[in-house]
Structure formats: C-alpha cells, structure tokens
Amino acid sequence: MRRFSTGLTKILKSSAKLSEAAAREGRKTVREARKAVQALAEEPATRVPGRFVTVDGLRVHYIARGKGRPVVLIHGNGTMAEDFVISGLVDRLAKRYRVIAIDRPGFGHTERPRHRVWTASAQARLVHRALEALNVERPVIVGHSWGTLVSLALAAEEWRALRGLVLLSGFYFPARRADVTMIAPLAIPGVGDAVRSLTPATVGHLLAPHVFRHVFKPQPVPARFTARFPVGISIHPTQSRASAEDTATMNAAAGLLQARYADLRLPVAILSGDADAIVDPAEQSERLHRAVAGSTLTILPGLGHMVHYAAQAKIGQAVDDLMASTGKSLRWS
Numbered sequence: 373m374r375r376f377s378t379g380l381t382k383i384l385k386s387s388a389k390l391s392e393a394a395a396r397e398g399r400k401t402v403r404e405a406r407k408a409v410q411a412l413a414e415e416p417a418t419r420v421p422g423r424f425v426t427v428d429g430l431r432v433h434y435i436a437r438g439k440g441r442p443v444v445l446i447h448g449n450g451t452m453a454e455d456f457v458i459s460g461l462v463d464r465l466a467k468r469y470r471v472i473a474i475d476r477p478g479f480g481h482t483e484r485p486r487h488r489v490w491t492a493s494a495q496a497r498l499v500h501r502a503l504e505a506l507n508v509e510r511p512v513i514v515g516h517s518w519g520t521l522v523s524l525a526l527a528a529e530e531w532r533a534l535r536g537l538v539l540l541s542g543f544y545f546p547a548r549r550a551d552v553t554m555i556a557p558l559a560i561p562g563v564g565d566a567v568r569s570l571t572p573a574t575v576g577h578l579l580a581p582h583v584f585r586h587v588f589k590p591q592p593v594p595a596r597f598t599a600r601f602p603v604g605i606s607i608h609p610t611q612s613r614a615s616a617e618d619t620a621t622m623n624a625a626a627g628l629l630q631a632r633y634a635d636l637r638l639p640v641a642i643l644s645g646d647a648d649a650i651v652d653p654a655e656q657s658e659r660l661h662r663a664v665a666g667s668t669l670t671i672l673p674g675l676g677h678m679v680h681y682a683a684q685a686k687i688g689q690a691v692d693d694l695m696a697s698t699g700k701s702l703r704w705s
Contacts, residue, residue, distance in 0.1 A: 413704065420481055421454050422473075427501040433481035434502065435473045439465025441535075442508045443691055444640070445473040446499065448517025448541075449622075450583075450606060450615045452480030456516075458600045459681045464688055469695075472508065474499055476522065478614025485701040490617065492625040496525035500532055512694050514538040516680060517650070518618055521625045527640075528632040536639035536694035538687065541677045543651050544660045545630055580607065587677050590647050594681055633663040639697050640667040641690040643683065645675030668693075 413472060422435035428480055435453050443465050445456045453473035456462045465471045476495055478484030488494060499522060503511065512535045515523030520542030547603060580603050584593045642664075644657035651657075653671060661669035670690070672683050 375632075389636055415421065421457065421568065422481075424481070425502050425505045427498060427505055430477075430483055430485065430498065431481075432498065432502045433475040434467075434506075436460065436506075437462050437471045439468055439500065440469045441695060442503075442511035443469045443471050443509045444499070444503065444513050445507065446513065446515040446519035446522050447473070447476065447479065448519050450527050450611075452602075452611075453603065454480060454602065456680065458597055459678075459684070461680045461684055461687065464684050465691060469512075469691070470508075472503075472506065472511075474502060476519070476614075478617075479611055484610065484614050491621065492521040492525040492629065495522045496529060497531070499526060500529075503532065509533070510535050511537050512538060512691050514540065514691065515542065516540040517542065517677065518622065520544065521622075524629050524633070524636075525625075527636055527638055528629060534638055536641065536697065538641045538643070538690045538694065539657075539660070540643050540679050540687065541645065541648055541651060542642070542656060542660070543622060544633070544656050546627045547655060586625075586649060588681070589649050589676050590674065591676055591678070591682055597681070630663070633660065634665070637662050639694045640664050641670070641694060642667055643670045643672060643679060643686060643690060645672045645677065645679050645683075647674055648677045650677040 374393050420433070421567065422433055424431045424433055426432070433453065435457060445453065445462070447455055453475045455475045462471050464472055471610055475482035476496060477490050484490060510533050513523045513526060515521075517540070520539040521544075523539060524544070526532075527537055570594050581593075581598075584597070584601075588594075588597075642657050644651075644653035646653055657669060657671070661667050668690075670686060670687065672679060675682050
C-alpha cells in the first residue's frame, strides 16, 4: 500500500509540474489554445458527424461516404475517424469508393467498456463485426499509426476476405519508446483515473498545440486541423484512458503480431514519411517490407507522421493499385 501511495504521489506531482510547465509556455501557446477552444465552442456541442452500429451490445461510431467498392479507414492513437474527414482523405477516396472510417474503442464516439482488454486483436474483431453488420465485403483496409496494428490483426486472423492493406506511418515491431514508459502508469485502473480527474481540462487545451506540432513536424499544423479537430473529445477522460492503454500496450501488440507477418497472403502497401518524428521508418516500415512477401514500400521524402494530410495522391494511388490487383497476379516465395 505504501508503494502504491508513493507511486500515486509521484504521478500527481508530475501532473502538477506538467501544469506549471504548461502555464509557463508563454503567450503563443495561450493564443493557440484559445483559438482551438474557440473553434470547438463554435461547433454544436452534440454534433456527431456519422452514424452508429451496435455490435455485441457496443455502440460503434463510423463515418460513411461515397459508393462503390469499400475502403475502410482505421485511425491512430489519440485521434478519431473524423481526422480522416478533416484531412480530406475521406472525400478524395469517396469519389470512387464507398469509404467507411471507424472510431476505435474509446476514441471519438465509440464506447470502451472496462470489462474487456482492448488488444489489437480485440479491436480488429470489433471492426470485423461492425463491417459484417454493415454488409461490407472484401474491403481495402487503410490503417494509420496505431491503426496499422489493428489492420494487420484483422488480416492475420482471417475472419473475412480483404482486398489488401494500405499501412501509413505504422508501428510494427517492439522498440524502446519514452512515451510508453511515461504513459504506462496512466493505464493502471484507478491510478490513471485519479490523475485524469485531478488534471484540469485547461492543461489539455494548453498542451494540445505542442502535441499537434510534434505529430505533424516537419510540416506545419494545417489551419483546417486547428479549426476543426475536436480537441475537447480528444482530451476527454474516456479518450485519454484509451490513448494511455493503447500506448502502454503498443509493444505487446506488435510483439504478438510480428511472428505472423511472414504468413500474410494479401497485397500490402506500406507508406511512411522519412521525417516521421513518431516512428522510425527504417526500424518499422522498411523492416515490415522485408518481412511481408509481395509488399510494396513507398518512402515519402520530407514528410512527417501525418501523411494522410500531405500525401493523399500517393495514398489514393495505393488504394487504386490494390483494387486492381488480384490474388492470382501475386507471387510469394
């Protein structure tokens, strides 16, 4: 009990220091945070951009656009399906395809019950059941960042036929990461809840611009993202818990999947920016390309983690190529 109290005290002290550091960041950060808060305030409080489908008693939120063969978008950590809409990728793909962007458990407007352990495989199972309910057959799956793990789990489990995977800025193999070490305590039930309840929402709004600059670098944060991204949802305790749990289990998820990459027998297109500040493309994307027979690799010069904002033409071409490919035309050694 003393260890628990000591650990909780350290976390709370760290949270307090974080609050003080955020307060000292200066006028620029305050102005950016105010703009983000104002943009959020101007949106209807109850606005939900998409629809819901109930799967095994769980309400899953999704955004659907367009007609034709299906493309399913699976977002990364800390964000939501709406990010794909803000980026313009949904509308671009919807000109030719039926596009479905799904909120993963705990993100956006999808629930995340505590009685389940939301591994990459469990999330993939939920996506599979949602697509089943929506009568989606043989989709191309486009996963970004943490969403690539869910995409790979969906392919590895072979619950349903897929046309292929388009993997963006993904994390595929266990690696030492400072964010995993730092965030792990916040994934502990009770401890993380206590910290989140004691951290004012203003701290989240103050820190959000710094996080956004980091994930977009070296590109600037797009104005449409600053104006439209629902920061209030992203820093809500439910989504913060989901982000903490997914960050803490990221290495475990990759470790469980990596032995299955060599057995994948479907088209896989891997895209990554060579200036990604979140994941190292050499350690992750290039290594996955060597592990997955028949995969293609596209390294995007000068681009960071959020490639769906800066490389939509390349992503669209990757989707088109997978739609045009067939299992008979592919060879695995």
